[in-house]
Structures are given as structure tokens and as C-alpha cells.
Amino acid sequence: MTQTANTAPTDFTGFGLDARLQRAIEESGYTTPTPIQAQAIPVVLSGHDVMGSAQTGTGKTASFVLPLLQKILPLASASTSPARHPVRALVLCPTRELAVQVADNAQKYAKHTPIRTAVVFGGMDIKPQAAILRTGVELIIATPGRLLDHLEQGNISLNQVGYLVLDEADRMLDMGFLPDLQRIMNVLPKQRQTLLFSATFSPEIRKLAESYQNHPVTIETAQRNATSTNITQTVYSVADKAVKRSALVQLIQEQNVEQAMIFVNTKVEARELTRFLQRARINAQTIHGDQTQAERLATLALFKDNSVPILVATDVAARGLDIPAMPCVINFDLPYNAEDYVHRIGRTGRAGAQGRALSIVTPYDDKLLAAIAKLTKTEFTSIAIVPQAAAFTPRTERSERAAPRSDRADKPFERRYKAPDNHSHTNRRVSTEDPEVTRLRRKISLSNDPFFNKPYQPSTHVAVKTSEQAHEAPLRKAKVAALCTPKTKA
Numbered sequence: 001m002t003q004t005a006n007t008a009p010t011d012f013t014g015f016g017l018d019a020r021l022q023r024a025i026e027e028s029g030y031t032t033p034t035p036i037q038a039q040a041i042p043v044v045l046s047g048h049d050v051m052g053s054a055q056t057g058t059g060k061t062a063s064f065v066l067p068l069l070q071k072i073l074p075l076a077s078a079s080t081s082p083a084r085h086p087v088r089a090l091v092l093c094p095t096r097e098l099a100v101q102v103a104d105n106a107q108k109y110a111k112h113t114p115i116r117t118a119v120v121f122g123g124m125d126i127k128p129q130a131a132i133l134r135t136g137v138e139l140i141i142a143t144p145g146r147l148l149d150h151l152e153q154g155n156i157s158l159n160q161v162g163y164l165v166l167d168e169a170d171r172m173l174d175m176g177f178l179p180d181l182q183r184i185m186n187v188l189p190k191q192r193q194t195l196l197f198s199a200t201f202s203p204e205i206r207k208l209a210e211s212y213q214n215h216p217v218t219i220e221t222a223q224r225n226a227t228s229t230n231i232t233q234t235v236y237s238v239a240d241k242a243v244k245r246s247a248l249v250q251l252i253q254e255q256n257v258e259q260a261m262i263f264v265n266t267k268v269e270a271r272e273l274t275r276f277l278q279r280a281r282i283n284a285q286t287i288h289g290d291q292t293q294a295e296r297l298a299t300l301a302l303f304k305d306n307s308v309p310i311l312v313a314t315d316v317a318a319r320g321l322d323i324p325a326m327p328c329v330i331n332f333d334l335p336y337n338a339e340d341y342v343h344r345i346g347r348t349g350r351a352g353a354q355g356r357a358l359s360i361v362t363p364y365d366d367k368l369l370a371a372i373a374k375l376t377k378t379e380f381t382s383i384a385i386v387p388q389a390a391a392f393t394p395r396t397e398r399s400e401r402a403a404p405r406s407d408r409a410d411k412p413f414e415r416r417y418k419a420p421d422n423h424s425h426t427n428r429r430v431s432t433e434d435p436e437v438t439r440l441r442r443k444i445s446l447s448n449d450p451f452f453n454k455p456y457q458p459s460t461h462v463a464v465k466t467s468e469q470a471h472e473a474p475l476r477k478a479k480v481a482a483l484c485t486p487k488t489k490a
């Protein structure tokens with residue numbers, strides 16, 4: 001069964017949601033349902049299973065959380081007894097970041113109701129999570145592995161779950177969660193409503209749906225694998241891998257990139273590129289799978305409030321992250337899997353905002369770019385850039401490449417990147433971390449609130465720098481532009 005948009009309500013009052021949910025929607029500033037919300041909310045309310053495909057950043061979370069809250073509201077209790085708060089709905093997510101984000105939204109929508117929500121994910125001490133679960137929680141958002149740990153420890157019972165959501169199911173399969181999903185599914189009541197959301201409907205996803213869903217209604221609000229029309233995609237080509245980092249610095253400056261997530265393919269590259277950017281006086285941090293959960297959450301919080309405007313990420317961060325108004329995504333490396341390109345650039349241009357996706361390619365990337373073009377049905381024309389490598393290359397990389405230190409091209413670099421009086425060139429590499437970053441890291445790692453459940457307050461000044469900040473910027477854009485020689489390939 002495939003749903004059409006013809007009869008979908010055009011405002012939130014048309015869904016007949018409880019006044020407490022309606023109030024939370026208004027407070028969230030939503031006036032018009034997004035296409036996935038307009039189509040999915042009535043179907044979920046009517047009790048059908050759903051197999052939904054929606055473009056990233058289209059309001060998918062509210063499309064399942066709002067109707068689920070509506071359904072469990074009549075069962076909600078104001079009692080303090082844990083027994084009166086059994087788990088009624090379970091949302092499974094592939095990554096900790098997505099789980100935290102879904103939980104933030106769920107908490108926001110449920111805040112005027114007695115429904116209790118919690119999020120559990122790995123990489124954090126299990127005990128505080130167990131303590132919260134034992135108090136009774138109606139809606140749980142979890143990553144599969146940690147949920148199984150809680151089940152094994154007897155911290156939770158899932159025998160009253162009436163609603164299950166598999167969010168980003170394709171990613172869960174990619175990440176090898178199928179055995180964990182099967183184990184969880186085995187302890188859930190057979191009588192339940194199951195909603196499955198996936199960016200793609202691969203044969204594996206269809207098999208999963210056949211195994212665990214009951215005649216689901218298929219809802220497709222966007223062409224599969226399509227990239228958002230709000231995103232301007234530009235490809236820059238460089239002749240050689242060795243100058244990619246310099247080209248990146250050039251692009252950041254020349255294209256006025258105020259905030260961006262930069263994707264690389266390996267953790268090693270994430271670390272090294274971050275160090276390179278920091279040495280070029282670009283305020284960057286990295287987020288990847290090897291960091292502790294506290295580190296990742298701290299970095300994400302700093303990026304979200306724009307204290308750190310550049311985030312270098314591996315694909316582990318590509319899915320699910322919602323940074324409202326994030327203006328730009330940069331593919332420093334093209335992903336090996338073309339579908340990851342769609343997910344990466346889906347971090348920008350969310351909820352109707354405009355976004356930019358810049359990719360840096362070398363001749364070795366031709367096959368990857370062709371696969372992306374085919375998947376997204378996009379024709380790419382690359383713009384060749386010839387970075388003034390020496391001018392943008394910090395001292396360490398120049399010495400790694402054994403460039404002669406007396407090279408005349410070094411001189412403008414030395415002048416333009418001259419450290420402030422209280423820093424010598426020798427201490428440039430000692431500590432690159434902003435004291436505010438250190439403070440936040442300490443605060444979060446010592447926090448007694450591992451669930452990180454304070455709703456995120458988006459920054460209202462994301463893309464705007466004050467004149468004072470602009471004055472402090474180490475590189476003036478006009479000067480940088482003079483160092484760049486972009487050329488357009490026919």
C-alpha cells in the first residue's frame with residue numbers, strides 16, 4: 001500500500017492531537033507539517049505499520065514521535081510507582097548521536113505530558129542509565145547493543161511495548177546490527193505497531209520489513225537517494241592529493257565558510273586534518289568513533305552553538321545529526337559508498353534552509369564521483385583550483401614534504417600567520433585547544449547527567465560574525481583571495 005499526499009492535513013490542528021502535544025508543537029515554532037509529517041502522522045494514528053523513506057532533515061522524527069506520544073498518552077500515569085510506567089514505545093537508532101537527538105525531540109514534544117522518556121546508548125557508564133530505567137520510563141530511545149546490556153542485567157522489561165520504531169534501519173543493517181535487532185525483536189510482544197524508516201529501500205530492508213511488519217503502508221516523500229534541492233553542490237578539483245589540505249584552507253577562506261562539517265574517510269585523516277586546520281588558525285575540532293562518548297558530545301555541543309565552527313568528521317557522524325541552520329558540508333574525501341554522499345550533504349539544507357555542499361576531488365576520485373552522479377542523477381562540473389600550497393601550508397607539513405625553508409613563497413605565510421606577541425612560533429603546536437573547549441569537555445565528562453538530556457538551544461547567530469570577531473580573525477578574506485587562483489574547467 002502506498003500513501004499519497006492528497007488528503008494530508010495542511011496544519012497541525014488537522015491531526016486531532018492532544019492539546020498538550022499541540023502546545024509543544026507551537027512552542028517548537030512549527031506551523032506547517034513537513035511532507036513526511038503530513039503523510040505519516042495520520043497513518044501511524046490509524047494504527048498501521050509504516051515503511052517510510054524521507055530525505056534527511058525533513059522532520060522525520062516528529063512524524064513518528066508525535067503520533068506515538070498521542071497513542072501512549074491515555075495510558076500515561078502521574079503515579080510515582082515504577083510499575084505504573086512500563087515501557088510502551090521503543091525507538092532503536094544506529095548511533096549514539098542520533099539517539100540523543102531523537103530523545104531531545106521526544107522530550108520537547110512530551111514536556112507538557114506525564115510521559116517519561118529516556119535515552120540509552122553505549123560508551124557511557126551503564127549504572128546511571130540503569131537507575132533511570134528502574135524508575136519507570138514509557139518511551140525509550142536506544143542503540144541496540146546497550147539496550148541488550150540493560151535487558152541482560154534485568155534493568156528493563158519490554159513485555160508491554162506496543163510500538164517499535166526502527167530509525168535509519170538501513171544504517172543499522174550496514175553497521176551489522178541485524179543479530180542484535182533480531183534478539184530484541186524476539187522479546188517484544190508480537191502484537192505491536194512497527195514503524196521502519198530508512199533512506200533507501202534495499203532488498204535487505206524489504207526483507208526486514210517482511211519479517212517484522214504487518215502489511216506496512218509505504219510512505220515516500222522524496223525520490224530515493226535524491227539530494228535536497230535546497231543544497232547547492234560544487235565540486236573543486238585539484239591536481240594532486242598532496243595539495244588537498246591547502247586547497248581546503250583556501251576554500252574555507254575564499255568561499256566565506258562560517259560553519260561547516262568536513263567529511264573525511266579515516267580517523268587518522270580526521271585527526272591530522274584537524275591539526276592542520278588548527279595550525280592554519282582555523283577553529284576546528286574532530287568527531288569520530290574512537291573518541292569517548294563524553295568527548296564526542298562535548299565537541300558536538302561546541303559545534304552546535306558555533307563556539308567551534310568547523311567540525312571534521314568521519315561517517316560515524318554523518319547520519320542523524322541535526323544542526324539547525326548548518327550552512328555548509330565539505331567532502332574533503334569523497335565517500336567510498338555513494339549513498340554516504342547523500343547522507344553527508346543531508347546535514348545541511350535541513351528543514352527548508354539553504355545549504356552548500358563543497359567537494360574536493362583529485363583525478364583518482366573520478367570513479368567515486370561518477371557513482372555519486374549516477375546515484376543522485378546529478379551532473380557535476382568541477383572547478384579547478386590551484387592552491388598556493390606553500391602560502392597555506394603550515395611549517396610542519398612543509399618540512400614533511402622537504403620543501404626548502406628558504407623558499408621565497410614561505411615569506412608571505414610567515415608574515416600573514418605571524419603569531420600574536422604573547423605566542424612564539426615554537427609554542428604554536430603546544431596547545432591548540434580553546435580554553436572554552438577544555439572547560440566544556442571537563443564539565444561534560446564529570447557530569448552526573450550521562451543522558452545529556454537538556455534540550456539543545458540552537459544558536460541564533462550561526463552564520464553571522466560580529467564586527468569585533470571579524471576584526472579578530474587571523475586572516476582577512478581580501479588578503480586570502482589575493483593568494484588564490486581559481487580556474488573554471490570547460
Ligand code: AMP
Nearest residue numbers: 030032033034057058059060061322351
Ligand atoms: P529531523 O528530520 O526530524 O531531524 O528534523 C530536522 C529539523 O526540522 C529539526 O530541527 C526539527 O526541529 C525541525 N522540524 C521538524 N518538523 C518541523 C516543522 N513542521 N516545521 C519546522 N521545523 C521542523
